[in-house]
Amino acid sequence: MTAPPAAAEVVDELVPGPTAAEQRADKRVLRRRATLPYLLLAPGIIWLVVFFIVPMWSIVSTSVETGDMDTGFVLSWRWANFGDVWSQWHQQIIRSLEYSVMCTVFCLILALPLAYFIAFKAGRWKNLLMALVVAPFFTSYLIRTLAWKTILADDGWVVHTMNTLHITPLLSGMGWTYSSNSVLQTPFSVVCGMVYNFLPFTVLPIYTAMEKIDPRLHEAGQDLYASAWATFRKVTFPLALPGIVGGTLLTFIPAVGDYTNAVMLGGPKTKVIGTVIEQQMIGTGGNIPYGAALSVMLMVGTLVITLAYIKKAGTEEIV
Amino acid sequence: MAVINWFRKHVIAIVAFLIFFFLLVPNFVVVWMSFNKPSGKYNVKWEKFSFDAWKNPLDDGILHDPLMLSLEIALLATLVATILGTMIAFAIVRHKFKGRGFVNSVLFLPMAAPEIVMGTTLLALFLNTFGVDFLGFKSILIAHIMFCVSYVVITVKSRLNGMDPMLEKAAQDLYATPWQTFWRVTFPLVAPGIGAAALLSFALSFDDFIITEMTAGNSVTFPYWIWNAVQKGIPPQVNVIGSLMLIITLAGIAVAEVPKWLKTSKAH
Numbered sequence: 001m002t003a004p005p006a007a008a009e010v011v012d013e014l015v016p017g018p019t020a021a022e023q024r025a026d027k028r029v030l031r032r033r034a035t036l037p038y039l040l041l042a043p044g045i046i047w048l049v050v051f052f053i054v055p056m057w058s059i060v061s062t063s064v065e066t067g068d069m070d071t072g073f074v075l076s077w078r079w080a081n082f083g084d085v086w087s088q089w090h091q092q093i094i095r096s097l098e099y100s101v102m103c104t105v106f107c108l109i110l111a112l113p114l115a116y117f118i119a120f121k122a123g124r125w126k127n128l129l130m131a132l133v134v135a136p137f138f139t140s141y142l143i144r145t146l147a148w149k150t151i152l153a154d155d156g157w158v159v160h161t162m163n164t165l166h167i168t169p170l171l172s173g174m175g176w177t178y179s180s181n182s183v184l185q186t187p188f189s190v191v192c193g194m195v196y197n198f199l200p201f202t203v204l205p206i207y208t209a210m211e212k213i214d215p216r217l218h219e220a221g222q223d224l225y226a227s228a229w230a231t232f233r234k235v236t237f238p239l240a241l242p243g244i245v246g247g248t249l250l251t252f253i254p255a256v257g258d259y260t261n262a263v264m265l266g267g268p269k270t271k272v273i274g275t276v277i278e279q280q281m282i283g284t285g286g287n288i289p290y291g292a293a294l295s296v297m298l299m300v301g302t303l304v305i306t307l308a309y310i311k312k313a314g315t316e317e318i319v
Numbered sequence: 320m321a322v323i324n325w326f327r328k329h330v331i332a333i334v335a336f337l338i339f340f341f342l343l344v345p346n347f348v349v350v351w352m353s354f355n356k357p358s359g360k361y362n363v364k365w366e367k368f369s370f371d372a373w374k375n376p377l378d379d380g381i382l383h384d385p386l387m388l389s390l391e392i393a394l395l396a397t398l399v400a401t402i403l404g405t406m407i408a409f410a411i412v413r414h415k416f417k418g419r420g421f422v423n424s425v426l427f428l429p430m431a432a433p434e435i436v437m438g439t440t441l442l443a444l445f446l447n448t449f450g451v452d453f454l455g456f457k458s459i460l461i462a463h464i465m466f467c468v469s470y471v472v473i474t475v476k477s478r479l480n481g482m483d484p485m486l487e488k489a490a491q492d493l494y495a496t497p498w499q500t501f502w503r504v505t506f507p508l509v510a511p512g513i514g515a516a517a518l519l520s521f522a523l524s525f526d527d528f529i530i531t532e533m534t535a536g537n538s539v540t541f542p543y544w545i546w547n548a549v550q551k552g553i554p555p556q557v558n559v560i561g562s563l564m565l566i567i568t569l570a571g572i573a574v575a576e577v578p579k580w581l582k583t584s585k586a587h
Contacts, residue, residue: 044406045422059444062447144349
């Protein structure tokens with residue numbers, strides 16, 4: 001006599017389990033689910049790797065080539081190219097750093113109150129004001145930068161007002177302009193144009209971070225008799241910090257390489273490293289390895305800063 | 320005292336207003352200068368009111384080719400970057416996978432890198448692998464798709480994050496296939512985000528100068544044309560095109576925002 005089948009087996013017999021074919025189909029679905037994210041990621045990520053990461057090797061190998069425009073350039077692993085470009089253009093490198101530090105500081109000074117106002121005080125005008133901050137993205141930035149030439153012209157009302165208030169002599173005393181009644185073609189006009197062009201990049205991440213802050217935290221601060229300034233310093237600022245760091249990075253790093261403002265609003269004395277690279281790579285300079293070496297220096301510098309930031313803050317906040 | 324108190328209360332609003340003035344005043348200068356009749360080649364000084372530039376915005380065709388090239392590249396770059404970026408955004412928000420950190424870094428770096436670095440690295444790659452003849456339409460397009468993808472990802476991602484995942488679960492409970500759920504529920508909800516991402520890509524591509532200059536070879540896009548023109552003299556037509564871009568943008572903002580105000584003002 002055989003033992004009666006266990007209850008589970010009876011159920012198994014009554015409710016037919018998945019057939020072999022169905023099991024295979026299930027496995028296929030599961031496998032598809034596991035590969036689906038990679039299929040979605042692959043085309044875009046491959047594009048970025050091939051046209052963003054791989055070219056970095058290309059520029060490094062170009063930076064150690066020798067030769068000239070007529071005979072062509074050959075890879076000779078001449079690392080001394082880096083020493084050459086530093087001794088020739090360290091002034092421009094340092095100047096670019098100075099301009100972008102100034103630009104970042106002024107952008108932060110302007111972006112904090114602007115983002116604060118839009119995030120907390122603008123009410124239903126919030127979206128409209130944010131749209132106006134981003135609107136410059138949608139009209140040509142070279143044309144708008146050119147407009148600064150009209151605004152800051154020698155006989156324009158801005159310079160006139162600055163002269164009347166004795167601001168121009170003050171600026172020239174600080175070395176930001178060269179004469180006491182003109183501002184174009186000076187570090188002042190270049191940094192002014194840079195601040196104008198990069199401000200939206202500073203405002204956006206700061207606004208995004210501030211918008212997430214619960215307004216009840218401000219009320220709590222006030223209930224605890226903190227002044228508006230103390231509430232900002234102890235509550236808003238620390239909570240907005242990821243956005244502030246992100247905004248600083250998104251402003252400073254692109255600003256180091258920018259040369260459009262230095263060329264359009266500056267003069268011979270405001271030449272920055274971007275201009276030198278442009279001239280060497282595609283212009284009258286004609287020494288592609290030198291241009292490449294300068295670009296590698298810029299790339300390594302910014303990459304170190306960015307990776308340090310990613311390691312500390314992660315990218316989830318921004319990307 | 321009353322004045323000081325009023326000032327103290329509204330100091331942030333006043334400061335914000337001044338910063339907005341700083342941000343928007345060049346746009347109005349562009350519009351204003353488009354009505355200028357320049358006496359010399361350089362159109363940076365007000366001379367005399369004139370409609371000439373508006374009557375003839377393409378200036379006998381010299382602006383036509385660069386403008387068309389920029390439009391063509393911007394449309395194609397937008398199409399490809401939007402598709403690639405949207406797929407990545409879905410993968411990041413809706414799936415767990417290994418290598419997330421790598422993917423995030425690869426997406427973040429192009430936004431943080433100086434444009435001149437991206438331009439020169441691509442130029443070096445194209446020169447080393449394909450030679451100088453490759454530079455032109457194809458190389459510009461490749462570059463533009465590359466730098467637009469990250470911006471598409473953040474824009475679509477924020478829309479996806481703001482969406483209730485329960486809506487998709489509900490569709491599945493009602494026996495919708497994954498395909499039906501996607502096309503009937505997910506896609507319509509994400510579409511405004513994808514639209515915004517496409518607009519941003521178009522603007523970024525149409526306006527890019529530094530990366531384009533490096534990868535363009537002998538091709539001349541609209542910003543590249545302005546760049547060259549600045550050295551030789553600027554026709555007022557450039558300001559007409561800048562004004563038209565501003566008007567289109569403001570009209571777009573109005574179309575997107577006005578219905579929302581009407582709704583909220585009724586609610587108040």
